[in-house]
Amino acid sequence: xxxxDQPTEMTATEGAIVQIxxxxxxxxxxxxxxxxxxxxxxxxxxxxNVLDGLEEKGRxxxxxxxxxxxxxxxxKELQMKDSASYxxxxxxxxxxxxxxxxxxxxxxxxx
Amino acid sequence: EAGVTQFPSHSVIEKGQTVTLRCDPISxxxxxxxxxxxxxxxxxxxxxxxxxxxxxxxxxxNNRFLAERTGGTYSTLKxxxxxxxxxxxxxxxSSQERTSGxxxxxxxxxxxxxxx
Numbered sequence: 652x653x654x655x656d657q658p659t660e661m662t663a664t665e666g667a668i669v670q671i672x673x674x675x676x677x678x679x680x681x682x683x684x685x686x687x688x689x690x691x692x693x694x695x696x697x698x699x700n701v702l703d704g705l706e707e708k709g710r711x712x713x714x715x716x717x718x719x720x721x722x723x724x725x726x727k728e729l730q731m732k733d734s735a736s737y738x739x740x741x742x743x744x745x746x747x748x749x750x751x752x753x754x755x756x757x758x759x760x761x762x
Numbered sequence: 763e764a765g766v767t768q769f770p771s772h773s774v775i776e777k778g779q780t781v782t783l784r785c786d787p788i789s790x791x792x793x794x795x796x797x798x799x800x801x802x803x804x805x806x807x808x809x810x811x812x813x814x815x816x817x818x819x820x821x822x823x824n825n826r827f828l829a830e831r832t833g834g835t836y837s838t839l840k841x842x843x844x845x846x847x848x849x850x851x852x853x854x855x856s857s858q859e860r861t862s863g864x865x866x867x868x869x870x871x872x873x874x875x876x877x878x
Contacts, residue, residue, distance in 0.1 A: 655804070680862070693766065693869040694805075701864070738805070748865060749795070749818060752805040753825070 653677045655737050655753035662759045663729055671724045671756045672690045673739035678757075681744040685713050685724045688755070698724070726758075732762045763797070764788065766870035768854050776877045780815075780842040783873045787836070788857030794837050795857075795867060796829060802872040811837060844877045 654676045663669040675683070682701040686694035700706055700715035700722060712725040724737055736757050740750040767786045769868050775781050787794045796808040808827070809819035813834035824828070826845070831837040841848055855867040 686867075686869075691871070693871045696866050696868065699864055699866065740805075741864075748793075749807040749810060749821070750797075750805075750867065751807070752797075754802075754804040 653743070653751050655739055655741060655760045657737075657753040657756045659754070660759065662761060664684070665729055665731060665760055665762050667729050668725065668727050669729060670760065671726070671758065673722045673724070673753055675720050675722070675741045675753075677741050677743045677751060679744040680717060680741060680745060682720050682742045683715055684740045684742070685722075685741065685748065690735075694738055717732050720750060729760050731760050731762070734758060752759040766854055766856050766868055768852075768870040768873050770873060771871065772874045772876075774878065775844055776878050777846055778843045780840065781844055781875060783839045783852050783875070785837045785839070785854030786872060787854070788868055791856035791858055791868075792834070792863070793857040793867075794831060795855040796837070796839055797853040797855065798850050799853065799872075800847075805853065808839075841875075844875075846877050849875055849877045
């Protein structure tokens with residue numbers, strides 16, 4: 652079956668660093684996405700990994716290990732506006748590019 | 763450039779009634795997806811259009827759900843008759859034609875459907 656796991660909720664302090672993990676077990680793999688979703692708003696694209704390694708984009712970085720079925724999203728210099736849900740999604744080949752989603756990690760930033 | 767828009771933002775209906783959700787994708791995006799998130803659960807794929815054609819509707823829960831995309835522009839998702847378990851947030855997403863595999867889906871704000 653298809654399974655994507657991520658922590659339900661995390662808390663971090665403004666200015667700090669937080670790492671949100673995602674593990675997946677899917678029938679095939681064709682890329683992993685991270686999306687950010689503020690309450691009541693649309694999920695917005697953050698990052699895409701298809702090869703092993705780290706992709707850095709400003710304060711956000713995403714890492715992938717295909718052999719371990721593992722990814723993480725790293726957020727640096729946390730700001731209050733980073734309080735949101737972070738969704739991990741895998742695109743599996745042969746599934747016509749539909750995304751398979753984790754339940755999301757709610758990140759709470761405290762002053 | 764306008765993003766993906768969805769209408770209505772909220773809908774409260776009674777069991778047995780009909781509701782039609784609308785999605786306007788980003789102009790020029792051939793791919794249009796419908797997803798649903800039931801409270802407390804993960805987002806689930808419903809179906810995928812390429813232009814006006816249904817490419818994959820494997821996620822549609824049952825025949826009470828009907829999606830259309832006439833003319834390959836906006837899409838509608840009709841639920842008839844609605845049941846209690848249909849409550850949730852319905853998201854629409856669109857993307858350009860795939861040229862590299864790094865196809866990024868852009869999401870609308872969702873329609874929050876509550877069936878009483």
